[in-house]
Amino acid sequence: MTEPTRWLPEPDDSNRPFFDGARAGVLKLQRCDDCGGWMFPVRRRCQHCGSTALQWANASGRGTVYAHGQLQREYHVRHRGALPVIMAQVDLAEGVRMNTNLVGVSPADVHVGMVVSVDFEHSESGEAIAVFRPAGTPS
């Protein structure tokens, strides 16, 4: 059996719009029709008001780094050639926090409060994963 070289999403009915959006280069999140609140990760009910009237909507893709760390040792084949991996929690403009990776930046230059924007890493199989890079830097 060949080990995967990357983690790839395994969408199900509850989160498929998120991953379909990623493939299309759009960050999609759930938003409540009743109170306008945004949610991440996927919920069945609004975390703000309890409503079940949730829709998928395009998010801004903008946020700030809340916390960050880095992986410097290769624990798995999927880390080969990718170190250091910068792991981060990003506070999105919509008011939700997302666990993600930062790309296009040196670990030494990452800081809490750094303004970042979404980007997408595409696999050979067509899947895409949302990552973030410093705002204003090219993909």
Ligand SMILES: [Zn+2]
């Ligand atoms: Zn709500």
